[in-house]
Amino acid sequence: MSDAAATEPDRDGPSRLFLGPNWFAAVMGTGIVANAGVSLPYHVPGLIGFAHGVWLVASALLVVLVAVTASHWLRDRDLARSHGRDVQMSHFYGAPPMAFMTVGAGALLAGQWLLGHSLAVGVDWVLWSAGTLGGLVTAVVMPFRLFTQIEVRPDAAFGGWLMPVVPPMVSASTGALLIPSLAASWRPTLFYACFALFGMSLFAALIIITLIWSRLAHFGSSHSARVPTLWIVLGPLGQSITAAGLLGAQAHLATSADITRGMEVFSVLYGVPVWGFAMLWAMLALALTLHTWRRRLPFALTWWSFTFPVGVTVTGTIRLAAETGLGAFRVASAVGYLALLSAWTLVFTRTALGARRGQLLRVPAPASTTPPAFKTPLEARVP
Numbered sequence: 001m002s003d004a005a006a007t008e009p010d011r012d013g014p015s016r017l018f019l020g021p022n023w024f025a026a027v028m029g030t031g032i033v034a035n036a037g038v039s040l041p042y043h044v045p046g047l048i049g050f051a052h053g054v055w056l057v058a059s060a061l062l063v064v065l066v067a068v069t070a071s072h073w074l075r076d077r078d079l080a081r082s083h084g085r086d087v088q089m090s091h092f093y094g095a096p097p098m099a100f101m102t103v104g105a106g107a108l109l110a111g112q113w114l115l116g117h118s119l120a121v122g123v124d125w126v127l128w129s130a131g132t133l134g135g136l137v138t139a140v141v142m143p144f145r146l147f148t149q150i151e152v153r154p155d156a157a158f159g160g161w162l163m164p165v166v167p168p169m170v171s172a173s174t175g176a177l178l179i180p181s182l183a184a185s186w187r188p189t190l191f192y193a194c195f196a197l198f199g200m201s202l203f204a205a206l207i208i209i210t211l212i213w214s215r216l217a218h219f220g221s222s223h224s225a226r227v228p229t230l231w232i233v234l235g236p237l238g239q240s241i242t243a244a245g246l247l248g249a250q251a252h253l254a255t256s257a258d259i260t261r262g263m264e265v266f267s268v269l270y271g272v273p274v275w276g277f278a279m280l281w282a283m284l285a286l287a288l289t290l291h292t293w294r295r296r297l298p299f300a301l302t303w304w305s306f307t308f309p310v311g312v313t314v315t316g317t318i319r320l321a322a323e324t325g326l327g328a329f330r331v332a333s334a335v336g337y338l339a340l341l342s343a344w345t346l347v348f349t350r351t352a353l354g355a356r357r358g359q360l361l362r363v364p365a366p367a368s369t370t371p372p373a374f375k376t377p378l379e380a381r382v383p
Contacts, residue, residue, distance in 0.1 A: 018363045019072045020083045022301045023065055024095035026351060029307030031058035031102035033344050034110045036314045036337055041321050041330050055103075055110040062103050079363065087150050091142055094163035097134035098170045098308070100127045105174040121181045128174055132197075135167025139200065155219035157211040159229030159305060165208065166236050169201035173243035173315075179250045191247065191254035198243050205236035216288075225300040227292045230285040231309045237278040238313030241271040245319025268323050275320060278313055299350050301360065306343040314340055 037051035073080045083089045104127030107120045115123060142164035146152065175194040179187050212233065221227050248267035251260040289297070314336040321329035354360040 017068075017072060017076070017361045018079070019068060019361065020086075020089050020092060020301075021069075021095050022089065022092040022304075023069075024062075024099040025092070025301060025304035025308065026348075027058050027062045027065065027099035028095060028102050029304045029311070029344060029347065030054060030061060031099070031106050032308050032311030032315070033340060034058060034106050035102065036311050036318070036340065038110045039315060039318050040333060040337055041318060042334060051110050052113060055106040056114075058106060059103050059111075062099055065099075087156075088158075088160060090145065091160040091163045093142065094135065094138045094165070094167050097131040097138060097167040100131035100134070101167070101170045101174045102308075104128045104131065105177055108177055121178070124174075124178060125181070128171065128178060131167065132171040132175070135171055138164040139168055139204070143204070155215055155222070157208070157215040158222075158226050159212065159232035160226075161208045161211070162205055162232050162236060165201055165204040166232075166239065167201070168197040169205070169236055169239045169243055172198040172201070173239055173246050173312075176243065176246035176250050179253055184253075187254035191250065194243070194247060198240065198247070201236060202240055205240075209233055209236075221288045221292060224292075225298050225302050227289055227297060228300075228302040228305040230288060231282075231305040233281050233285070234278055234309035234313045237274055237281065238309060238311075238316040241274055241278075241316030242312055242319055244270050245316070245323055248323070249319075264323070267319070271316065271320050271323070275313075275316060278316075282310075282313070299354065301351070303347045303350065306347055307340065310336065310340045310343060 031054075034051040034055035037047055037054065040047065069080075084093070104124040107115060107123040107127070111123070112120045146161075172194040175190060175197070179190055179194075182190055212230070216230075221230070244267040248263040251263040255263070314333055317329055317333040317336055320326070321333055351360065
């Protein structure tokens with residue numbers, strides 16, 4: 001049972017909202033529709049205007065969620081704090097930092113028509129800085145809690161475990177967009193910082209993906225609302241391809257000619273094989289999702305996993321199309337974007353209806369009377 005479900009008696013009281021950090025996935029999923037839309041290697045009438053509008057929606061969602069979350073912490077602190085103690089919800093504290101950086105990158109990519117270049121750069125710097133700092137905290141704190149406090153069952157690994165460690169990869173890709181805005185003397189610092197953030201997230205993500213594969217092989221997909229989180233695996237894969245491509249494109253502003261050429265080559269030699277694995281995982285995730293759908297897949301905010309991970313895979317494909325000049329990647333990016341649009345439309349509509357009816361904002365009923373398991377201190381376990 002989640003701690004959040006056990007915090008208070010008047011669970012059905014109208015003043016109590018169950019507003020977890022997972023709500024920020026809606027900002028991520030909406031923002032990436034805009035960012036990918038303005039980056040597509042095709043000229044489609046109305047697409048840029050559509051992307052501008054979607055970025056405004058994502059920005060408004062971010063402002064509203066920040067305000068409502070702050071109010072939630074002031075009015076119902078016990079319930080708000082319970083999210084951090086919940087064995088599954090706590091991992092989604094990685095969503096707010098990524099939401100900040102997605103909207104920030106959108107300010108540069110899709111918001112300049114409204115903000116102007118200088119203000120767009122300023123907004124991006126503020127949101128990128130806040131998101132990067134928050135992401136570094138989640139990348140350390142949440143694994144630490146997992147290692148020391150939470151009792152992990154053999155079948156516990158799920159896509160949500162990736163949420164705290166992916167933000168540094170988002171920092172790497174979105175930070176690359178800010179390199180041109182710095183004075184020449186500061187550009188190498190940001191470039192290498194982004195490259196370090198790339199590695200920080202990549203290796204942690206690869207370990208977790210291996211654990212998820214092992215759990216699927218030994219215990220199956222669970223046929224529950226956790227199944228959509230399998231799509232989160234595409235997040236670090238697609239985002240790393242995007243980051244490698246963007247850092248390769250900006251390397252000439254911050255490094256020597258030799259390193260610049262090496263980064264350009266690396267972006268392709270790394271990106272293409274990882275893209276291949278991403279396609280394998282996408283097919284497996286689709287098969288498992290459809291398998292569960294036939295048995296009944298309940299709607300939950302985990303459905304937002306169908307959006308942002310697919311979106312960053314699209315942006316990674318767009319980068320590969322630019323770097324290789326291969327028409328197949330151009331076509332793949334268009335197909336991927338159509339899939340992203342379909343998923344976003346479905347999930348956005350279902351979320352809006354669920355929020356309007358209050359179904360997604362109620363404190364869930366306890367599933368059992370057994371409290372979540374937490375690890376005992378190491379010294380207490382040593383005979």
